[in-house]
Amino acid sequence: MRRTKVAELLGATVCGAEVRAAGWVRTRRDSKGGFSFLEVNDGSCLANLQVIAPDTLPNYGDEVLHLHPGASVVVEGELAQSVGSGQAVELKARAVRVLGGSPPVEYPLGKQKVNFDRLRELPHLRPRTNSFGALARVRHVLAQEIHRFFDARGFLYVHTPVITANDCEGAGEMFRVTTLDPHSPPRLPDGTVDFGQDFFGRRASLTVSGQLEGEAYACALGDIYTFGPTFRAENSNTRRHLSEFWMVEPEMAxxxxxxxxxxxxxxxxxxxxxxxxRCGEDLGFFDRRVQPGVVARLERLAAAPFGRLTYTEAVRLLETSGRAFEYAPSWGMDLQSEHERYLAGEVFQGPVVVTDYPEAIKAFYMRRNDDGRTVAAMDVLLPEVGEIIGGSQREERLEVLLEAMRRAGLAPEAYPHYLDLRRFGSVPHAGFGLGFERLVQFCTGMNNIRDVIPYPRAPRLC
RNA sequence: UCCGGCGUAGCGCAGUGGUAGCGCAGUUGGCUGUUAACCAAUUGGUCGCAGGUUCGAAUCCUGCCGCCGGAGCCA
Known part of the structure; x- marks a missing residue:
């Protein structure tokens, strides 16, 4: 008999069928009425399957009565309408086969609640909890929907490299990739390390962004997007940063x-x-147990247009808000977290797109506006999470770009490909980067970004 | 990296100078178509690590490590 997933069994409209289910025991409750209740979860959905295990089972005394949270079982029996309240259907077991036991005390996930801090020390077991099961399913759906959204609009999915020799993009500290012996690397006459003898014949790092490669493909194929891991070696210790995270970067010609x-x-x-x-059941869990109101907020944002204003308007709004900020807003300074929170959380109470930032506080590749002091940049700010998207129209005018690079102290020779795109058939183009984990955070109401990725990488955490 | 808080039983916590405690989990027994099950008994400790003050330190002091929150950097 083939196994049927719990999600399908619980959605069954006809009872009486002989079925097989398999999963992990969440709890066991014994009745003196001659049977035990087993709560079995297989990850296909949040809800457990209630199994009725009668004491007539040959292994009832030896095995069933010693099942503890975490044990794995295969159950065969009749799917029946539940006698008790709390669930529509239950599985009346004719056979319970124990695949793997789970010694109590030693198993860290018992019946009691375990908080997220503790669970973070158990990355291999936490997917067995309600929270992380729900997180994995929501994360999956969001990833799939990202591909669906772009595919439906004719964007090509481009795989940009994880290892890159693009250096000093200014996007952040990079992780070095090398096969040199750290104890005695080859050296140049001046004593510095000779990376010419390294694996790639030059310095290489893990990517901090696929944008440069993405631009090249957009400037040939029109609309493209990337979706892959991104690495930042910054010593950031916050609930919004990871050293390894997934980023979505569309680029449009x-x-x-x-x-x-x-x-x-x-x-x-x-x-x-x-x-x-697609995730009603799991979102309901987050709404009840993690952040009350998270579903209503998503429903509101899915329906209403985003707020939209320029940086200059935002600064004026902050200055005249009458609000005492820790850092007084002023034109030319970057918006502080407290400013972003005020704009998205209080003024607009939803996503806000802030555009046209001062040139001096943004990256060299952003297109210079006609006013001569701002660039065509945009940030999308969300309540709670803060900046989730950073993007811009790219500078397509070769001379203006070269001038911006000079002002930023960057050597044009380091970007021959990037400059070629402006030299041959240059076109206006624009794109943005979205932090995937911040999206998952926002959709689930999870407080710490380390809890929305299966295996978080952060300073001192690998 | 900076500022603040925390680190005591498997988990969640109390204990602020004088015999190391409670709840949950576990074990045993009782009860029950149960579902945060309930009732009773019971097991379980290098008080993060190192040093110092003191007759005496979980408690006070110093350093280190780790975690959490905020800031900066950003997505």
Whole structure:
């Protein structure tokens, strides 16, 4: 007999069928009425399957009565309407086969609640909890919907490299990739390490962004996106940062900042709507146990247009808010976390797109505006989570780009490919980067980003 | 990296200078179509690590390690 997943069994409308289920025991309750209740979960959905194990089973005394949380079982029997309240159907077992026992005391996940801090020390076992099962399913759906959204709009999925020789992009500290012996690397006459003898014949690192490669493909194929792991070696110790995270980076040719912002909004609203439609049971769990109100918030944001204002307007709004900020807002300074929280959390109470930042506080590749002091950049700010998207229209004018690189102190020779895109058939183009884990955080209400990725990588955590 | 808080039983916590405690889990027994099950008994400790003050330190002091929250950097 083939096994049927619990999600399918619980959705069954006809009872009486002979079925096989398999999963991990969450709890066991014994009745003196001649049977035990087993709560079995197989990860296919949040809910457990209630199994009725009668004492007439040949292994009842020896095995069933000694089943503890974490044990794995295969159960065969009749799917029946439940006598008790609390579940529609239950499985009346004719056979319970114990695949793997789970010694109590030694198994860290008992019946009692275990908090997220503790669970973080058990990355191999935490997917067996309600929270992390739900997280894995929501994360999966969001990833699938990202591909669906772009595919439906004719964007090509491009695989940009994880290992790159693009250095000093200014996006952050990079992890070095090397096969040199750290104790005695080859050295140049001046004593510095000779990376010419390294595996790639030059310095190489893990990517901090697929944007540069993405631009090249957009400037040939039109609309593309990347979705892959990204690495930052910054010593960031916050609930919003990881050393290894997943980033979505669409790039559009023949597009300006307005197109970029419109794409970002359509993208996020599609994802909010999709996760609501497909993850109702799991979102309900987050709403009850993690962050009350998270579902209502998603429903509101899936329906309403985003706020939209320029950096200059944002600063004026902050200055005249009458609010006492720890850091007084002023034109030319980057927006502080408290400013972003005020804009997204209080003024707009939802996502806000802030555009046209001062040139001095943004990256060299962002397109210079006609006012001569701002660039066509945008950030999408969410309540609670803060910046979830950073993007821009790219500078497509060769001379203007070279000038920006000089001002940023970057050597144009280090970016021959990037400059070639402006030299040969240059076109206006724009794109953005979305932090996937921050999206999952926002959709689930999870407080710490380390809890929305299966195996978090952060300083002192690997 | 900076600021603040925390580190005591498997888990969650109390204990602020004088015999190391409670709840949950576990074990045993009782009860029950149960579902955060319930009732009774019971097992379980290098008080993060190192040093110092003191007759005496979980408690006070110093250093280190780890974790959490906030800030910075960003997605």
């Amino acid at each position: 023949f597009a300006d900042l307005d197109d970029d912002a419109a794409l970002a909004e359509a993208f996020l609203r599609h994802l909010f709507g999709a996760v609501l439609a």
